Structure formats: structure tokens, C-alpha cells
Amino acid sequence: MPYPFPRDALPTPALVIDLAALERNIAAMAAFAAARGIKLRPHAKTHKSAEIALRQIAGGAVGICCAKLGEAEALVDAGAADIHLTSPVVRPDAIARLAALNRRIALSVVVDHPDTVVALDAGVDAPLTVLIDVDPGMLRTGVASAEAAVALARAITASARLKLGGVQFYCGSLQHVPALAERRAALAERAEYLRSVLAALAEAGFAVSHVTGGGTGSFAIDAELGVLTELQVGSYVFMDREYRDCEAAGPGFETALFVDATVVSVNAPGRVTIDAGLKAFAADAGVPVVLAGAEGRYVFTGDEHGAVIGAVPPGLGARVVLMPPHCDPTVNLYDRYHLVAGDEVIGAWPVTARGCST
Amino acid sequence: MPYPFPRDALPTPALVIDLAALERNIAAMAAFAAARGIKLRPHAKTHKSAEIALRQIAGGAVGICCAKLGEAEALVDAGAADIHLTSPVVRPDAIARLAALNRRIALSVVVDHPDTVVALDAGVDAPLTVLIDVDPGMLRTGVASAEAAVALARAITASARLKLGGVQFYCGSLQHVPALAERRAALAERAEYLRSVLAALAEAGFAVSHVTGGGTGSFAIDAELGVLTELQVGSYVFMDREYRDCEAAGPGFETALFVDATVVSVNAPGRVTIDAGLKAFAADAGVPVVLAGAEGRYVFTGDEHGAVIGAVPPGLGARVVLMPPHCDPTVNLYDRYHLVAGDEVIGAWPVTARGCST
Numbered sequence: 001m002p003y004p005f006p007r008d009a010l011p012t013p014a015l016v017i018d019l020a021a022l023e024r025n026i027a028a029m030a031a032f033a034a035a036r037g038i039k040l041r042p043h044a045k046t047h048k049s050a051e052i053a054l055r056q057i058a059g060g061a062v063g064i065c066c067a068k069l070g071e072a073e074a075l076v077d078a079g080a081a082d083i084h085l086t087s088p089v090v091r092p093d094a095i096a097r098l099a100a101l102n103r104r105i106a107l108s109v110v111v112d113h114p115d116t117v118v119a120l121d122a123g124v125d126a127p128l129t130v131l132i133d134v135d136p137g138m139l140r141t142g143v144a145s146a147e148a149a150v151a152l153a154r155a156i157t158a159s160a161r162l163k164l165g166g167v168q169f170y171c172g173s174l175q176h177v178p179a180l181a182e183r184r185a186a187l188a189e190r191a192e193y194l195r196s197v198l199a200a201l202a203e204a205g206f207a208v209s210h211v212t213g214g215g216t217g218s219f220a221i222d223a224e225l226g227v228l229t230e231l232q233v234g235s236y237v238f239m240d241r242e243y244r245d246c247e248a249a250g251p252g253f254e255t256a257l258f259v260d261a262t263v264v265s266v267n268a269p270g271r272v273t274i275d276a277g278l279k280a281f282a283a284d285a286g287v288p289v290v291l292a293g294a295e296g297r298y299v300f301t302g303d304e305h306g307a308v309i310g311a312v313p314p315g316l317g318a319r320v321v322l323m324p325p326h327c328d329p330t331v332n333l334y335d336r337y338h339l340v341a342g343d344e345v346i347g348a349w350p351v352t353a354r355g356c357s358t
Numbered sequence: 359m360p361y362p363f364p365r366d367a368l369p370t371p372a373l374v375i376d377l378a379a380l381e382r383n384i385a386a387m388a389a390f391a392a393a394r395g396i397k398l399r400p401h402a403k404t405h406k407s408a409e410i411a412l413r414q415i416a417g418g419a420v421g422i423c424c425a426k427l428g429e430a431e432a433l434v435d436a437g438a439a440d441i442h443l444t445s446p447v448v449r450p451d452a453i454a455r456l457a458a459l460n461r462r463i464a465l466s467v468v469v470d471h472p473d474t475v476v477a478l479d480a481g482v483d484a485p486l487t488v489l490i491d492v493d494p495g496m497l498r499t500g501v502a503s504a505e506a507a508v509a510l511a512r513a514i515t516a517s518a519r520l521k522l523g524g525v526q527f528y529c530g531s532l533q534h535v536p537a538l539a540e541r542r543a544a545l546a547e548r549a550e551y552l553r554s555v556l557a558a559l560a561e562a563g564f565a566v567s568h569v570t571g572g573g574t575g576s577f578a579i580d581a582e583l584g585v586l587t588e589l590q591v592g593s594y595v596f597m598d599r600e601y602r603d604c605e606a607a608g609p610g611f612e613t614a615l616f617v618d619a620t621v622v623s624v625n626a627p628g629r630v631t632i633d634a635g636l637k638a639f640a641a642d643a644g645v646p647v648v649l650a651g652a653e654g655r656y657v658f659t660g661d662e663h664g665a666v667i668g669a670v671p672p673g674l675g676a677r678v679v680l681m682p683p684h685c686d687p688t689v690n691l692y693d694r695y696h697l698v699a700g701d702e703v704i705g706a707w708p709v710t711a712r713g714c715s716t
Contacts, residue, residue, distance in 0.1 A: 013715055067661065067662045068633075090620065113623070113625065135625060139629060139631075139659075141623040262448065264446045265499040266471065278686075303403060317449055329661055
């Protein structure tokens, strides 16, 4: 179908971006970072889209973050040229791919174990920038203490090809603390810990000038606290129900990501069935919000279906617009974004790195 | 890499099929259906794979079920020739695609509303077989009463191009009742209701000889109860943690689907982080089971990671094998299956209809 065409004509379930809202979100974060003098390196694990990554870079970002090597490879193939990998790469086959990527673009990767330093040093054939991943207490990745950070810095600087590029500190579990004051207090406490790690590194002769981290729930507080020098924000481009439910710090962002669905069954009183279920929304963070086309609450009713339960259900074939509960894993279900302006579909973008999780 | 190669060399997270176990599962269900004289039409929404569908048909299945039109289109392009669509198709653009598919293969589709009968009749240009979807009380799709079924049968037979092909009755919410006796009692009660609907149809002049339904939790009980003439079982090919947690009726099936992951961080006592999170497992049905490479329980720790918590955690780079909690939406996250025989990878199949949810 030639563009533009009516949004109602999209086959459903459809992953939809309000392009103007996306662009305003990209611009608002870029303006915030520029005003605070903090670097911006948005996380591409949210959108997995070369089109969005290139717009973020055009808007002032220094590059992008990727969570997985496969994600980075797909985005490099599509034009990304400056990537920080936020997860450790440890398998021999993965290190070989990392070495190949390191020959193509400006690349950095986190490390959190001396064995990985040895393996990376043996596996790459050109200088590689590595950042020490410092665990803020999530117990996911990262070194567990200042002592471990210093030991890792020593191992990195003693290696032949690795260059210590800085520190990563991502307070993932604090991003969604709903109350702003509580989130700020927890982040401030963690920033003190980070300062102590940086002080221990400096005392051992490793003065670190690059500290990357932060997310959509913390970026404004991170900028206030002044320890991070680079923001890894991801979800701000789209927002989702999880972040909407949190008290905003700094500039607010608009919902720019939607799933359009269709009412396919109307036989039960007070509810209708739509064609969007567990294969249309990631289910880890509760339920989507019904935004338009119906009034009511969504419940999952299976792999392919959900119900909208409400007083005035829409009729058979009606279009319902929903806000995903959690954007990153929902995006990963779709091959393409449909772009809308008002009620018109004006284009489509591939989800470039969909499913690239290795 | 040329096949065979060691399973340990697979990039992770990887979706893995034990091919011999899959083939035994396919054969066991085919033998069961043949012995009971009941038709077998496995549901392809589980595997979305042309290779598996064609093996099921070669094993004696009369055709396959699809949940969505896009899924059916992808599988027809890959060779499937006899498909029953188990969800109503209501949108004008979808009906146009249904009409096109109806010209290519043996096709049937459920209806649950008189308006859809009218729309389908106007939208197709060749005879189309439709089945009356009867709601067993799930409130998802299907007519809500015997009276509504009779009214729909009248509308279908009064139409120009639609042919009444039978009834669909899928007790989805009873498939996972853990205790067999309780599941059997609930299914027996629902079978009585189905008999009453079929009797009302017969009394109104619509003798129905084709009744399709059932699932991996109910098929043996359905065969005993003797109302269904065709089984729509899906998950039996793979099994998953949800079905493993249910007391089996009839022949048991083996776990044939796995996710292989790698330990990428080992800095927290008593736990390790693996590279498989919300983008590697659907999270609607609890957590995966750790089967090999580690002893412990899995917890989701983010989009890209999970933790294995246990007394003896494996080392950095170790391979961990997990059983998905819910196979259908997990499969839908991956582009390909890796086939293993013992510790060797012997091939790969595409997930033919991955993401085809429209």
C-alpha cells in the first residue's frame, strides 16, 4: 500500500511509532544532556533500530550502547560506527566476533573478571577499549568491590592489547522506584559508593575520567549527582507503562510506542477479545494500558489474544490502541515499526536487530 | 560451521531441539490418535515450523491448525496444504488475505458471530469451509450458547459461499489443571455441554460430524469422552515446564525443546549470571528449569540476563541448559531451531512463521 494510508488499515497486531513524539523525545534528551554537559550514549537494546540510533546520533549522541554482540553486529551492518557493549563477552566464539567488530568500528566492552581480561587480550588482534563494570548491588554483572575494581584495572593495564577506558555503573534495579524522593535517596547512596570505588582506583594510579551508566528513571538525578560522565538511557525514546508509573525526574517524555489491535470476538458481556496476546506484548511487567478505541482494562487471555474488560465495549472489528507495559522485550517480538503521523501511516522501519540476542 | 559440531560451540542463547525426542513425541501422538480412530491436526502455533508441520503430516496428521492468518501464509509458502484457522478473521483486509489463501489450499476457519458470516460470504470468491467456534466458558472466542450456535448455523447455510464444516470446542483454560482427576471431571462436564450444543444443532437440522478441539493436557481424556473427532494438540511436540507440572493423561511426552545459555558473570556468592533473560524466555508462566550445567533455580534479572541460584554454581563461560516455562511464546522469540543429537549439533531449521501474528 503506498504511503500515506489510514492507520485503521494496518494489519494487527501492529507495533506503531508516533514519529513526531519519538523525535521530540530524542530532542528533549539531547537538549538535557547538552545543557548539563554530560555525554549521551543511548541504549539500543530498547529499540534495536538503526533508524532510531542514527537519529539519536544526529541529535548529538556520541554513539550507542548495545547489550549483546549480535545486536551490535546488526546495527553496525546498518551504519552504526561507535558502540559500547554493556554486557561482558566471555565465550571464545563470541570473543572472536568481538575482535572482528573491533576492527570495523569504535568499540568498547565491559569486563568484570580477570579471566575475561586474559581471554580478551589473547583474542583480539588490535587495541580494545574495556570498561570496568562495577556492580551497584544488583548481583547481575560487575565487580563486587573497590578492591576487585583495582585488581581488574591492574590486569587490564598489564595486558598487551586492552586499554582501560573507564567504568560502567548501571543502577538497573533503582530505575523503576516509583517515588522520586526515594529513588533519589537510593541513587545518592549508590553514587557515594561509586565515588569510593573511583577514589580507590585513583589511589592505585588509575584515574578514571569516563563513567557511563544511568537510565530513563535516573538520568536527571545522575546529572545532579555529578559522578557519571555519560548517560546510557534507553526507554525515553518510547516510554512505556512501567516508566509512566514512575514519578519523572527532569524533562518528561511522551508515549511514542503503541500496539494497535482489533476486536475479534464480542460474545461475552462487558468484555471483548482483541488479537494481541502473549506474542504481541512481553508479559514480564504487568498488562498494557488501553489508550484508545475502548475504555477498560486489558487482561492476557492467551498466546494470541487478550480481553478488554469495561463498561462500554467496542464492536466487532474495532481498532484498539494500547501502551506496552515494557518496551524493550515487546519491541523484540516484532519485525517492523509502523510510523504514524496523526491518523496516517507514513512509513515503516525494520526492527534491525530483532532477535539478535547472542 | 559444517555439521556436526559440538553443542558447546553454539552461540547462546540458543533454541535447541533434541531431534530424536521430537520425532518420538510426533510418533507417540500419531500412534495414540490412530489407535483411538481420532483425527490428528496438530496446532502449528506452538512450533511455527514448516519442517515440524510436514513431519507431523508425514506421521499421519490430516493437516495443521494455525492461530493467525500470517502464520498460515508463511507455512503455506513453505509447503503446508491443509490448514484450519482456529481464531476468527474479521477485518476486511484480513478477509481479503483469507480469500487468497482459500484459493491456494484446503482451508477452514472458525466463525463466532453472524456479522462475520456476512463479511466472509461477501469477501470470498470460492466456497469456504467454516466451523462454529463454541465457547467452553473461557470468554475468549466462540458462541456463548446452543441457541447462538444454531443461529450461526442458519446464517452459514443461508450464505452463498460458506459451507458449515463442523464445530470447534477448545477448553484452553482446563489444559493446565495439574491434578488429572480434577481435569478429567471438568472436561467431562464441559463435554456434556458440548453434547447439548451438538444436539440442539442436530435438532435444528444441522447434524455435525466434525468436532475439533483438545490440547496436550486433555487429548487422552477427550478421546475417552468421545465427543471430539479431531485433536488440535500443540505443545506435545516439545513439552515445557507448564505441561511437565501437570499429571499426564495418556502417553507421556519428552522434553524436546531447550534453551542453551552461558555463564557470563560469577562475582556474587552462590549465584551466577547467564546470558538468557526476558528476550530468551517468555515470562508469562513462571521461570525456566535448570536442567544441566548447573544446579539451582533460575530467576529473571533483566531483558538479557538471568541468574542461577544454587549451592554449586558453575564457572565463567560454562554452558547451562534450561527447559522453557511456556514453549509457544518462547519459540516466537527465535529465528531458528538448532537440532541436536546427543552432544552434537546436526542442523538448523528456521522458525518459519516467527512473528507472523497478523
